[in-house]
């Protein structure tokens with residue numbers, strides 16, 4: 608390998624080093640969000656019975672499977688989110704995996720106002736699972752969960768749910784990537 612080649616390699620290494628943020632500068636919240644935004648996710652709506660017969664939902668993409676035996680999932684909920692005390696109280700919740708046509712539904716459950724008129728405009732309908740958990744009627748899949756553990760982690764609470772029932776309707780899912788909604792494309 609010639610000297611010129613060595614110089615070139617060094618330069619490249621420095622560039623990678625800088626880009627990977629390994630220098631001793633503190634990671635900012637913006638950089639953290641940008642880095643995590645590189646991980647593509649689906650979009651779910653967490654639903655809970657707020658009062659008898661009344662349903663509250665929150666859009667969440669911090670959702671993942673946890674365990675097969677027992678069948679567990681988790682969702683991370685902001686400490687300030689209004690749904691958090693409802694989850695602690697009810698101990699049961701639904702997860703609806705949104706379809707690619709449901710960006711409006713995702714936006715609706717990510718904003719503060721939830722009212723019957725807006726839900727009519729979005730043609731939102733709920734159904735109750737045999738376990739008495741509300742889920743969105745129209746979704747790629749719906750899970751009925753009971754809260755088995757909660758862990759405070761920084762400014763979020765990790766809600767661990769035991770999956771008691773699951774239904775798959777199919778269809779293409781809505782994706783979230785780099786802060787934007789995306790759709791799946793076939794190879």
Ligand SMILES: Cc1cc2nc3c(=O)[nH]c(=O)nc-3n(C[C@H](O)[C@H](O)[C@H](O)COP(=O)(O)O)c2cc1C
Nearest residue numbers: 665666667668669683684685688689716717718719
């Ligand atoms: C695509 C998307 C994903 C989100 N994921 C989460 C999440 O996983 N956990 C969470 O607490 N909030 C999440 N949010 C924010 C909540 O939907 C909601 O806006 C926020 O908790 C405000 O709730 P509040 O109206 O009760 O204050 C997400 C929002 C969007 C648009």
